[in-house]
Amino acid sequence: MGIRERLSGNEAAAIAMKQINPDVVAAFPITPSTEIPQYFSTFVSNGSVDTEFVAVESEHSAMSACVGAEAAGSRAMTATSANGLSFMWEMIYIASSLRLPIVMSLVNRAVSGPLNIHNDHSDAMGVRDSGWIMLFSENNQEAYDNLIMAHRIAENKDVLLPLMVCQDGFITSHSIENIELIEDDKVKEFVGTYKPEHYLLNDKEPMAIGPLDVQSYLFEHKYQQAQAMRNAKKVIADVAKDFEKMTGRKYSFFEEYKMEDAEIAVVCMNSTAGTAKTVVDDLRNKGVKAGLVKVRVFRPFPTEEIANALGNLKAVAIMDKADSLNGAGGALFEDVTSAMYVNKKQVPAVSYVYGIGGRDVTSNDIHEVYEYLQNVANTGEIDNPYRYVGLRV
Amino acid sequence: MPYNLKEVIANKPSRFTSGHRMCAGCGAPPVARMILRALKPEDHAVIANATGCMEVSTFMYPYTSWTDSYIHTAFENAASTLSGVEAAYKSMKKQGKLPDDKHTKFIAFGGDGGTYDIGIQALSGAMERGHDMVYVCYDNGAYMNTGIQRSSATPKFADTTTSPAGSVIPGKMQSRKDLTEIMEAHHLPYVAQSIAFANFKDLYEKAEKAIYTEGPCFLNVLAPCPRGWGYPTDMLMQINKLAVDTCYWPLYEIIDGKYVINYKPAKKLPVEEFLRPQKRFKHMFKPGNEWMIEEFQKEVDKRWDDLLKLEEMTNK
Amino acid sequence: MSTNIDKNTPAKDMTIGGNIYEAGNAVEFKTGDWRSIKPKYISEKCTQCGLCFPVCPDDAIPVGKDGKRTDFNYDYCKGCGVCAKVCPFKAIEMVNEE
Structure with missing residues (x-):
């Protein structure tokens, strides 16, 4: 074995x-x-x-x-x-x-x-x-x-x-x-x-x-x-x-972590998912219905599947470890939100650009993202969908 | 076996077919065709081609003029693309994945743009790594495919679309890079300079040596472009003869470091004989511009003398 | 050998990547209509010296197993005149295309 x-x-x-x-x-x-x-x-x-x-x-x-x-x-x-x-x-x-x-x-x-x-x-x-x-x-x-x-x-x-x-x-x-x-x-x-x-x-x-x-x-x-x-x-x-x-190791287009009853979730790729999982666990212990989607297959992009996985959330944050410098959101954000729009899943969504140039991504940073999502879920309001975390503005 | 043109043509079918879209009178197809004829008929070849005139006019989907396997990927990397093919061959042969009794030879073709300029890094790398291949530069002295822009192979004073002969700057102000010497500095087993000349003996024999010498070999072949050089289309072979009779383009080979000059004109013609029929040098013949021809002649003489010395030095 | 791909071929019937598996199929593409002047072969004057065979960019001078040339292949000849210019015996004459 x-x-x-x-x-x-x-x-x-x-x-x-x-x-x-x-x-x-x-x-x-x-x-x-x-x-x-x-x-x-x-x-x-x-x-x-x-x-x-x-x-x-x-x-x-x-x-x-x-x-x-x-x-x-x-x-x-x-x-x-x-x-x-x-x-x-x-x-x-x-x-x-x-x-x-x-x-x-x-x-x-x-x-x-x-x-x-x-x-x-x-x-x-x-x-x-x-x-x-x-x-x-x-x-x-x-x-x-x-x-x-x-x-x-x-x-x-x-x-x-x-x-x-x-x-x-x-x-x-x-x-x-x-x-x-x-x-x-x-x-x-x-x-x-x-x-x-x-x-x-x-x-x-x-x-x-x-x-x-x-x-x-x-x-x-x-x-x-x-x-x-x-x-x-x-x-x-x-x-x-x-x-x-x-x-015995199972792989899908993306991994859904505690998504069954999740109300808020983060979508990200690669190692950040490890940090995010511990934050999800922490939030779950506090009774927050947080989940995580870790994208494995980015191309081809699993549009329908991802839209369905996120469709019942009250708020979602898509985290990009690259700034598309387009005056709008990151690349993963654009793919996820366009998949949801096409599949008629209307969920408040925010783009987070983070970790550029090896900037450490701590559990505090991820907590900050989920905190904002809780706020969005409660109020339905997004003051600015194009956000950063871990950045000195 | 001594070279016999008729036997070569009759017994070795062309591996570069008709139906290509090179210009009428282009100097490159006769060169490529004769080089490929130097392959043994029983041998297969993989040809890599840099982007350029030859590539766009010999493999325009869905028609290919090459009867051997052929790959084109980009402008600057015929040598590195072919490195990969050759490495695959070595690996697969070693593993018994290819038949033992069949041989494949590897030949790259690039123009001077793809070889002297944008492709020189990939070429240098491939030669240094020692891949068993021949790289052939068909040098027409400018970026002809994109419309006659100067390259580092363009001769001094030539009028090109990016070194136009103007009222202040009279054409290209820099001398031609000597790529053959740069390739020799890689200490390759075989380096040669040739041209389509007389009955093609020089070109055929050099191609044969290059293809069947183990290791990386390099051929630099002058291939006139009637459009870019501005001479009457039917004058291809006369222009070639003038290039060698004026010693503008010496025919020589370097075998394991030893220089052999294959053609020494009985009477070395003044270089203006080569320059005069070509429109790209027309401005050099205007009254008051005699200095340009003199300077050009000096450079030709110097390079020819250097070559004679190298031959003497390396054969002591 | 025939190439059954043209500008009406649907994507599903086209080769992937633009690959071609019929090496040398360019012979199906005729370039003779590019010509404005054409070479005329005067066989009586020809000594079969061989100078014209290899200079043709379009391989439009057929040479038999006996090493002798025959008349031009006008399917491909683009009328450049290089052959006529190298012939020392005036056995090739350039004439206007009719």
């Missing part, structure tokens, strides 16, 4: 990659994800994986090499953070438009500038429309589990999209926590072998990838991508079912 270990989030990601044993890993160092290619290149040097490790000269080349490797017919993986992802940006879009199921570990960090190496979600939010499947992870266990499930989702013939597994830089990536690993042989069987239908190295069917796609065609190709993203929902759910059979 699994292997009990104590690992950091980066170690957990590297171990998952080792067990997956991809054909190619191309990566470039950037804090806080650097340890992943470091650990992984040790596996390569010691012969414990079959992987060709390509120590590229930039993140742009890391993603370019992953695109080349995946198109060639192999499994390619990488890891990056913040500016590394920004530098990859052009290739991020190309990877998904070429329908290549590359898997990436994204260790979330603030995108410059000014330079800051600490955690927020501005890197991930910058690529939210790039056509990648995006899974978020509260802790090392989830980062590991999401990676083990990644290829089964990305490589499904109804999907064929790249996938990134996000975890919080330092908070998760560098914190050592207990973890339950899956045995190597079980992972191997679960992940399976990659058998692409068409690939560059098939000399029996030479193929061409990456055309000039003029006005008559690009719209249809983009629609195909959009459909693949819609298809991914079912595949993510199916893979989670199989994963639960293997490990």
Whole structure:
């Protein structure tokens, strides 16, 4: 029944990659994800994986090499953070438009500038429309589990999209926590072998990838991508079912914590959920009907499900660890509120931007959010829906 | 086996088909086609192409002119994209995921914009890492695909759309970057400079060496652009001959550090012979601008002399 | 080989990512109508020297297994005239397209 270990989030990601044993890993160092290619290149040097490790000269080349490797017919993986992802940006879009199921570990960090190496979600939010499947992870266990499930989702013939597994830089990536690993042989069987239908190295069917796609065609190709993203929902759910059979660990599009009778709730992603859960417990002890929704599957966005989960609340706060700088709310706030509007769920909603550039998020901060929600629930009044917490104004 | 043009053409079918949309008289297709003919017919190739004229006109959905596998991703990264393909090949071969008895070769094509400029980082990285590939730069001396903007391969004084010959600034004011030498500084097993010339022997043999030398190899091939250079379309081969007879574009190769100049014109022509038929240098021939031709000649002479010295030095 | 994708093809029938699995299918796309002047092959003057074969950007000079060229393939010839200019024997003449 699994292997009990104590690992950091980066170690957990590297171990998952080792067990997956991809054909190619191309990566470039950037804090806080650097340890992943470091650990992984040790596996390569010691012969414990079959992987060709390509120590590229930039993140742009890391993603370019992953695109080349995946198109060639192999499994390619990488890891990056913040500016590394920004530098990859052009290739991020190309990877998904070429329908290549590359898997990436994204260790979330603030995108410059000014330079800051600490955690927020501005890197991930910058690529939210790039056509990648995006899974978020509260802790090392989830980062590991999401990676083990990644290829089964990305490589499904109804999907064929790249996938990134996000975890919080330092908070998760560098914190050592207990973890339950899956045995190597079980992972191997679960992940399976990659058998692409068409690939560059098939000399029996030479193929061409990456055309000039003029006005008559690009719209249809983009629609195909959009459909693949819609298809991914079912595949993510199916893979989670199989994963639960293997490990007993259950994964949904989002985790609902004490939501059955909740009147107020917070929606957030990644490690903040851990802090928020203790606040919910605390509030429940005081008789406050508080709940929490932790989004795991951010792309595709589970619109209907999330609207239903939040539809009976008296007030909801959506917490974004990235400011969209749009004069309005954060990206998660916009997705959640638009999902609710479309599904005719009218609940007073507020946007909270928090934790930018690694600003500590304490239980006091989360308490402040729930206190405001209680006030909204009681009065039905929102003085300003676009709020901050933990900020010196 | 000594090169025989007729045998090559008759026995090695073209791997770069008709039906592409390159301009009439473009200098690049004959170059790409002959390089691919240097592949053994039984070998498969994966070709990576940087965004540019060649890419947009040879793979416009749903038609491809390439009979081998082909990948284009972006402008600056043909070398890193192909790095990934080559790494996948190595990994899959090692694991027995590909047939043992079949060989795949890896060739990248980029224009001078995609190679000298925006792609130089990816190229340098791929060469330093030692991937078994050939990178071919087809150098037409400007960003032709976007409408003739200057690149670092554009010769001095050339009139381009971003270095226009005006009344104050007479064209591009900087000399051409010497990319072949930069690639040699990577200490690659094989680096060469070529052109479509006479019966294509020089180009074919260099392509063959580059493709079948293990490790990263680099070919720099001048490929005139009638539109960007402003010469009559039918003059392609005459312009090429002038480029080598004036020593503007010397044909040479560097094999493990040893320089071999493959063509030394019996009579080195003045560079103005090469410049005169091209509209991009027209302003240099106006009365009062003789200094421009003199300066251009000096630079050509200096680079040619340096090359002769390098050949002598490395063959002692 | 035939490419059954055109500007009326619905998304469900188009290849994903713009991939093409029929390498070299550009031969289905004819470029001959770009031409305003055309090369005329005067076989009596031709010595089969081979200089014109490799210079054609459009591979529009067919060469047989015997290493000898035949008449132009006008499906692709764009009329650039490079072949006529390299011919030392005036066996190719550029004439106006009718």
